[in-house]
């Protein structure tokens with residue numbers, strides 16, 4: 001099967017890192033492709049960035065449809081454009097936050113999230129509410145690191161993440177930690193070893209969920225709100241989307 005992983009920000013090094021993490025966990029016979037939109041924010045650190053990146057996600061889904069991808073992963077912890085993306089395909093589309101929440105509740109009764117910037121915490125809180133996991137999550141924490149510090153080996157990002165994860169372990173009465181950024185896809189083992197708790201990272205969780213759904217012959221339902229968009233004209237820069 002072919003899983004198309006979409007990094008909604010436009011930082012190619014993060015896209016490559018995400019694709020490598022997905023490929024390492026993928027089952028034999030699963031092909032991973034990782035792309036990012038040509039246009040959009042270099043990092044997603046708030047509501048405005050999420051909104052802009054959602055258009056790029058939709059465009060990546062449309063290109064994936066031409067290659068008949070078997071499943072899609074939206075590799076940003078805000079799951080930007082998830083429902084819009086599901087309207088565009090019969091394949092499963094999985095957001096990394098949703099995937100991580102599901103996995104965390106299968107191995108623990110309570111988890112905490114450790115993400116990048118405190119200002120994006122509300123986005124995770126909204127997702128927890130929307131997906132029905134709010135009562136499982138003890139706290140949404142932030143290491144206060146800009147997303148692109150995760151691309152800088154000389155930054156203190158990993159040390160700050162580990163410190164915040166240790167505080168979650170010691171203070172939150174939890175059984176697991178969810179990493180709150182696609183850019184952390186290569187840090188799971190280091191953080192779990194340093195903290196001594198199970199650490200769930202959304203990219204790898206989404207790959208296994210996508211393989212399960214495809215294996216079960218399940219895809220996005222086209223009955224109801226996730227049916228293909230109604231044909232209509234789009235104007236200006238979106239004219240190419242007319243009568244999808």
Ligand SMILES: O=C(O)C[C@H]1NC(=O)NC1=O
Nearest residue numbers: 043044076077116181182
């Ligand atoms: O919301 C965040 O902090 C993380 C989110 N931003 C980003 O560019 N990729 C992400 O996963």
